[in-house]
Amino acid sequence: MxxxxxxxxxxxxIALTVLTGCSSPSTQAPAPTQSEEPKSITIEHAMGTTDIxxxxxxxxxxTNEGTEALIAxxxxxxxxxxxxxxxxxxxxADKMEGVKGLGKESEINLEALAALEPDLxxxxxxxxxxxYTQLQAIAPTICSDTLRGEWKxxxxxxxxxxxxxxxxxxxxxxxxxxxxQIGTNDPDxxxxxxxxxxxxxxxxRLYLGDTFSGKILKQIGFQRPESQQSDKEFVIExxxxxxxxxxxxxxxxxxYETGDGAGNSREQxxxxxxxxxxxxVVKNGKIFKVDDTIWNTSGGILSANMMLDDVENxxxxxxxxx
Numbered sequence: 001m002x003x004x005x006x007x008x009x010x011x012x013x014i015a016l017t018v019l020t021g022c023s024s025p026s027t028q029a030p031a032p033t034q035s036e037e038p039k040s041i042t043i044e045h046a047m048g049t050t051d052i053x054x055x056x057x058x059x060x061x062x063t064n065e066g067t068e069a070l071i072a073x074x075x076x077x078x079x080x081x082x083x084x085x086x087x088x089x090x091x092x093a094d095k096m097e098g099v100k101g102l103g104k105e106s107e108i109n110l111e112a113l114a115a116l117e118p119d120l121x122x123x124x125x126x127x128x129x130x131x132y133t134q135l136q137a138i139a140p141t142i143c144s145d146t147l148r149g150e151w152k153x154x155x156x157x158x159x160x161x162x163x164x165x166x167x168x169x170x171x172x173x174x175x176x177x178x179x180x181q182i183g184t185n186d187p188d189x190x191x192x193x194x195x196x197x198x199x200x201x202x203x204x205r206l207y208l209g210d211t212f213s214g215k216i217l218k219q220i221g222f223q224r225p226e227s228q229q230s231d232k233e234f235v236i237e238x239x240x241x242x243x244x245x246x247x248x249x250x251x252x253x254x255x256y257e258t259g260d261g262a263g264n265s266r267e268q269x270x271x272x273x274x275x276x277x278x279x280x281v282v283k284n285g286k287i288f289k290v291d292d293t294i295w296n297t298s299g300g301i302l303s304a305n306m307m308l309d310d311v312e313n314x315x316x317x318x319x320x321x322x
Contacts (some may be wrong), residue, residue: 043161046125046145047132053140054163056120060113061158063105063124064089065151066144068300069158071095073167079116081105085258089293091302114138122158147299148234149215155301175304176219182312183221189320190221195228195248195281198235198296199255201262204270206236206246213252213295216307224248243275250319251281254292288319 040051060079061067067080071092079100083089088096100116103109105127113121113135121141128135128143135141142161144154152172159168183190194217196207208214208228217224227236227245238245257263270276281287294306314320 043142045142045157047129047141047143050136050140050142052142052161053119056118056162058116058118058120059162060102060116060118060121060139062102062108062122062128063144063147063154064298065147065154065300066122066124066158067092067096068298068302069155070162072155072171072301073159073162073164075162075164078118079113081108083293084297085293089298091294091298091306110134110138120161122161124154149210149212151212151299151301151304171301175301175308178305178308179216179219182308182315185312186315186320187221189315191223192250192320192322193223193225193248195225195246195251196295197246197251197253198292199253199263199267199270201256201258201260201266204238204266206238207296208233208235210234211296212299212304213307216304217311220308220311240270240273240275243273243279247279247281249281249284249286249322251279251287252290252295253287254290254295256292256297286319288314 038054041054042049042051058078059070059075061070061077062081064081064083067077070077076095077099079102080096082101082104083092084104087093087101100112102113105124108128108131110131118139121135121139123132123135123141123143124145124147125132125143126146132141132143144150144157147154155172156165156168159165196211196213196217198205198207206228208230209218209224210231211234214224214228225245225248228248230236236245253267255263255267276282290310294303294310
C-alpha cells in the first residue's frame with residue numbers, strides 16, 4: 001500500500017509539472033496596450049462615412065477656406081486648390097511654398113492629385129460632389145457640406161478630422177472673443193446700417209446676412225439696410241434701377257478682378273454713374289473700397305481675422321460716427 005501511494009503521488013506531481021509548464025505565461029498572446037492610438041478613425045461627412053488615418057501625413061485640400069484652416073492649424077498640405085486670383089492669394093503665398101497647385105476649386109486636376117499619393121483628401125460637397133467617387137478611388141476622402149458663410153462649421157470639421165479639435169476650439173474662441181470686443185469698444189457704432197456691394201464681370205451684387213462678410217458683421221453687432229436683411233437669399237443681383245437698395249449709413253464695396261480688367265471696368269462704370277453718386281451714402285462720403293479676397297473670395301479663418309482688422313481700423317478712423 002505504501003509503495004502504491006508513493007507511486008501515485010509521484011505520478012501526480014509529474015502531471016502537475018507538465019500542466020503548469022503548458023500554461024506558462026510565455027506562451028500567451030500579449031494583452032493589447034490601451035494607450036496605443038488606432039491607425040484610423042471613422043468620420044461622418046457630407047457624402048457619407050469614411051475611415052481616415054489618425055495622423056495623415058500627405059493631406060490634399062480642395063477649397064480656399066480649407067487651405068486657410070490647415071495653415072491656421074499648422075498643417076501644410078502636399079496639394080491644394082489654387083486661389084481664384086493668381087496661384088495663391090498674397091496673404092498665404094509665403095506659406096504655400098512647395099505645395100502643388102491642383103487647379104481652381106471647380107476644376108481639380110485629378111491626375112496631378114493622384115500623383116501626390118495623398119493619404120487624405122478634404123473636399124466639399126458643393127464643389128466636388130460630381131467627382132467624389134474618383135477622389136475616393138485615389139485616397140480616403142471626406143467632404144464639408146457647403147461654402148459661403150459656413151467657414152466656422154467647416155473649420156471645426158477639418159480640425160476634428162486632423163485630430164486638432166483642441167487647437168481649433170482655441171482659435172475659434174479667440175476669433176469670437178475678438179469680434180465681441182470690437183463691438184464692445186464702440187457700442188454706438190453698432191447702430192450703423194452697413195451696406196455690402198460687390199462688382200464683378202457684368203454683375204453687381206448686394207451681399208446679405210448669410211455671406212462670409214455678412215455673418216462677420218452680424219457677429220460684431222452691426223445693423224444692415226432693410227433691403228439686405230433677408231436670410232432666405234444669399235446675394236441679390238441688381239441693375240441700376242435698383243441702386244437705392246445699395247444705400248446705407250456706410251457702404252463697403254469690393255471688386256472681383258481676375259486680371260482681364262472686366263471687374264474694374266464694372267466698378268468704375270457704376271461708381272461714376274449719376275444714379276450711384278446720388279445715393280445718400282455717397283453724398284455723405286461714407287463709401288469705402290475693401291479687399292475682395294479678404295472680405296469675400298478666400299473665405300477662411302485667416303481672412304476672417306483680417307476682416308476684423310479692417311473693421312477695427314475703420315472704427316478707429318470714426319467711419320461709423322454719424
